[in-house]
Amino acid sequence: MKSALPVPRRRSLNGKQAILTLLIAGLLSLVAGSIELARDAATMRDEVKNQTDHLLALIDGTAAEAAFQLNPDLARQVADSLFDGDRVAQVALRDDFGRTMASRERDDDASTNWLVTLLFDDILHYRRTLVYEPGQGAPTTQVGEIELTLALDSLGRDFMSRGLLVFSLSVIKALAIAALMVVVFHAFITRPLLRVHAAIVDTDPRRPGEWPKPRLGRHADDELGHLVVSLDRLLKAFQNGLDQRDQLHQISTLDGLTGIANRRRFDGFLPDAWQHSRRSRQPLSLIFIDIDNFKEFNDRYGHVLGDDTLRAVASALSNTVTRATDLVARYGGEEFVCVLADTDMAGARAVADRLREAILELAIPHAGSPHAEFVTASFGVASAYPAEEDEFGFDALLERADAKLYRAKHHGRDRIVWEP
Numbered sequence: 001m002k003s004a005l006p007v008p009r010r011r012s013l014n015g016k017q018a019i020l021t022l023l024i025a026g027l028l029s030l031v032a033g034s035i036e037l038a039r040d041a042a043t044m045r046d047e048v049k050n051q052t053d054h055l056l057a058l059i060d061g062t063a064a065e066a067a068f069q070l071n072p073d074l075a076r077q078v079a080d081s082l083f084d085g086d087r088v089a090q091v092a093l094r095d096d097f098g099r100t101m102a103s104r105e106r107d108d109d110a111s112t113n114w115l116v117t118l119l120f121d122d123i124l125h126y127r128r129t130l131v132y133e134p135g136q137g138a139p140t141t142q143v144g145e146i147e148l149t150l151a152l153d154s155l156g157r158d159f160m161s162r163g164l165l166v167f168s169l170s171v172i173k174a175l176a177i178a179a180l181m182v183v184v185f186h187a188f189i190t191r192p193l194l195r196v197h198a199a200i201v202d203t204d205p206r207r208p209g210e211w212p213k214p215r216l217g218r219h220a221d222d223e224l225g226h227l228v229v230s231l232d233r234l235l236k237a238f239q240n241g242l243d244q245r246d247q248l249h250q251i252s253t254l255d256g257l258t259g260i261a262n263r264r265r266f267d268g269f270l271p272d273a274w275q276h277s278r279r280s281r282q283p284l285s286l287i288f289i290d291i292d293n294f295k296e297f298n299d300r301y302g303h304v305l306g307d308d309t310l311r312a313v314a315s316a317l318s319n320t321v322t323r324a325t326d327l328v329a330r331y332g333g334e335e336f337v338c339v340l341a342d343t344d345m346a347g348a349r350a351v352a353d354r355l356r357e358a359i360l361e362l363a364i365p366h367a368g369s370p371h372a373e374f375v376t377a378s379f380g381v382a383s384a385y386p387a388e389e390d391e392f393g394f395d396a397l398l399e400r401a402d403a404k405l406y407r408a409k410h411h412g413r414d415r416i417v418w419e420p
């Protein structure tokens, strides 16, 4: 029967593991990306300084020549060559008196962000003194200067596009490692764990010792393998406990002398049979059986033979009533009771006839019996169709069967008395 309890929504261990790993990976990739970005910014600063120094070194001779000759055309050519592209915002070439010989300037975008300003503001400006070397041992002369300012917006654009690439690559690397970790963890840890979980879920709680113990292969020697071994021991011990409980329960419901069901078993069985009949709207019958003049038998043949007789009668009764839904029990002393499920009065009388015959067929001598030379028994039969509202009617059925048995005894024994 299915439990009516609400089944809690199961969350996937795999899913949790994947989300957690991705979260950690995301966090790590942010940190790693930022570090990469900082390193790239430092590299870019060095590159920009070196390139600019190199550029200024390249034009240094020509610029000095232009300043020395006070040649504005050459000075313009120098300024133009430096101003090529968008990296330079402003360039000016001055003679030794500070007069501007050539200059170029473009508007720098003022909206450049704070990070770019912070990173590059201190390497934007360059000023070089122009020195003329006449050669042939003549002394060098200072002839002017060249001033150059780099464009912050251009540097910012370059840095942003490089940074985006570096940062994206770092994030992609971290995510790829995380995905690999998810797959590896799933294969090595989560999947075997889930197999243990599935095996426990599939275990029949009534037969825990027969659980489908998972084979974990390469995990046999590690903690997972030990977990399965410990679980196996635990479930087997649990199974032993259940088996012992069942054995004790069986022993406690069996009669020690005859081996058939005892009074305790009968007391539990009758109400259940009654409820079953109520539900299925089937009749239920009861037969009380009492060996006749058994006191006399004991007195004449002794208790040992008396016990043998009780065993033989019990065996005859249980061999006659063989349906799984019926029960033969020793009610007490030399008295037996028989519960017949789904059986009406006619059926119960037929069973009682067969039981009487079975006892007679034993042909156990009973010299002291006033009415027969063999052991006989008296029978009281009662039957009922349990009504839906009659939950405890089995007590009345018991009383009625007992009353019939009393009448059978009263009317000379060795007989079956039934209702009405």
Ligand SMILES: Nc1nc2c(ncn2[C@@H]2O[C@H](COP(=O)(O)OP(=O)(O)OP(=O)(O)O)[C@@H](O)[C@H]2O)c(=O)[nH]1
Binding pocket: 257, 290, 291, 292, 293, 294, 295, 296, 298, 302, 303, 304, 305, 306, 307, 310, 332, 333, 334, 409, 413
């Ligand atoms: N050997 C033996 N005798 C038992 C056992 N249990 C009950 N008895 C005997 O069964 C006898 C029952 O005697 P009564 O109740 O007087 O009934 P009865 O002699 O059979 O007479 P009716 O039932 O009226 O025919 C008693 O002598 C009990 O000692 C048992 O386990 N072993």
